[in-house]
Amino acid sequence: MSALKRVQQWATFARIWHIYDATWQNPFESAALLKKYLMGLHKPIYHPLADCGDHVVVINCSEIALPGDEWKKRVYFHHTGYPGGASWTLAWELHKKNPTLILKKAIYHNMRGNLQRRYTMERLHLFPNESVPDEVMKNISNQIRQIRPVPKRLDHYTEDEVKEFPKLIDYPKDYIIR
Amino acid sequence: MQFIRATTNVVLSNSSFLKLNLVKTIWTSKPSYLKEVREIEKGSELIVQGVNYPSPRENYLLKNTNASVCPICSSGLDIKHTDVLILSQFVRSDGCVLPRRITGLCRRQQKRVSSLVAMAQKAGLMSNLTPANSKKDPKKRRGWKKYNKYFDESTIKLK
Numbered sequence: 001m002s003a004l005k006r007v008q009q010w011a012t013f014a015r016i017w018h019i020y021d022a023t024w025q026n027p028f029e030s031a032a033l034l035k036k037y038l039m040g041l042h043k044p045i046y047h048p049l050a051d052c053g054d055h056v057v058v059i060n061c062s063e064i065a066l067p068g069d070e071w072k073k074r075v076y077f078h079h080t081g082y083p084g085g086a087s088w089t090l091a092w093e094l095h096k097k098n099p100t101l102i103l104k105k106a107i108y109h110n111m112r113g114n115l116q117r118r119y120t121m122e123r124l125h126l127f128p129n130e131s132v133p134d135e136v137m138k139n140i141s142n143q144i145r146q147i148r149p150v151p152k153r154l155d156h157y158t159e160d161e162v163k164e165f166p167k168l169i170d171y172p173k174d175y176i177i178r
Numbered sequence: 179m180q181f182i183r184a185t186t187n188v189v190l191s192n193s194s195f196l197k198l199n200l201v202k203t204i205w206t207s208k209p210s211y212l213k214e215v216r217e218i219e220k221g222s223e224l225i226v227q228g229v230n231y232p233s234p235r236e237n238y239l240l241k242n243t244n245a246s247v248c249p250i251c252s253s254g255l256d257i258k259h260t261d262v263l264i265l266s267q268f269v270r271s272d273g274c275v276l277p278r279r280i281t282g283l284c285r286r287q288q289k290r291v292s293s294l295v296a297m298a299q300k301a302g303l304m305s306n307l308t309p310a311n312s313k314k315d316p317k318k319r320r321g322w323k324k325y326n327k328y329f330d331e332s333t334i335k336l337k
Contacts, residue, residue: 024326065326068333072322092322148328151260155306155314165263167235168249169281175212178270 012045015123017055017139022103023063024150031106033147034058038120039111048116055123056144057136062099062128065148066091076105100126235267248284250291257290259297259329262304269295273308286336297329 001009018037022030036042040052066074074091095102104126111117125136154162171177212233218225244252257264268276268283268291275292283291298304300323302316317324 024328026328063326065328067328067330069322069327071325071327090322092325095325149260151301151303151328152262153302154262154266154304157263162263162266163234164238166240167238167267168240168253168264169267169283170233170235170239171212172280173212173230175280177212178272 012043013052015054016142017057017136018142018144019057019059019140020144021060021146022058023060023146024065025146025148026067027064027103027106028110029147030058030064030103031110033144034107034124035110037144038107038123053120053123055125055139057125057127057132057140058100058103059127059130059132061103061126062095064095064103071095099128248282248287250283250287257294258331259294259301260303261294262298265291265295265298266304266307269304269307271307272310273299273304290334290336293334294331297331301327301329 020030020034034056037054037056040046040050040054043052045052071092072090076089076091076094077086078089079086089097091102104121104124107124108117108121111120125132212231216227218227240249240253242249242252250257255264259265268281270276273295275295278285278288281288281291295304299308302319305314305316308314313319
């Protein structure tokens, strides 16, 4: 085996570490994307028994965005097993308790319930903000592109940018600007 | 500098009673950039002068290519609720949408713009254009309202 082929072999079976910024991203759309990297579905050598999945580091999990009023409409169910042990938690309440849990559950439920799922989840590293330990950060070699563009708030534009942006309408002549 | 709605010159004697009366009858609450009021004191006379002021938008106005339709229709833009630089042009400093007689939009676009402004406000993207007593930082809102949310523009129902 030549040196080139040998390195190619290592590169093919090496576990790659990806990073994903969850700022303003829908956790359920992101789950379908991140699942592919975790299971190794993006690789041509994929096979359910191949164990070729990668690591995914997700940062800013507390900054995820849900559409419309889904924060108060989506409900997470839990049952302790005892009579009267059922509980329903709204998405925003769950997010308040643990800002990484919505994304974790979304990815967990996006995968099929087989014996491999728990091991695949071990390769997922969720962080509520940007602070990632150095021993995790030093492995990262790829960034996964965000699905939705991050919107910019009006007060984060400079005054000149707002003033010099092309205007669609002008005020009438006698208008008092308020 | 004070700003006022009056257009004609008002000449007053310098008595305090008249000054007080003037303040009550003529609206001096907020600055207007289209009308400016200058006060000149000449001996015992106070001259209040209202002068036109050029609009701050004059130089940045997009040329309306088709004058028979409203500015948004003629521009052919598909405005999203995240386009705050466009939406803020249709909003007063307290977050109210300008009425149709001011904006000059067609009925359809006016309704769409007001819906988009509501979406942008709920998403906390125009939090500096809100009433004075409101919390400017969206993170300080109560309960579920403090978390990031986005909207689908196809949910706006238009005829």
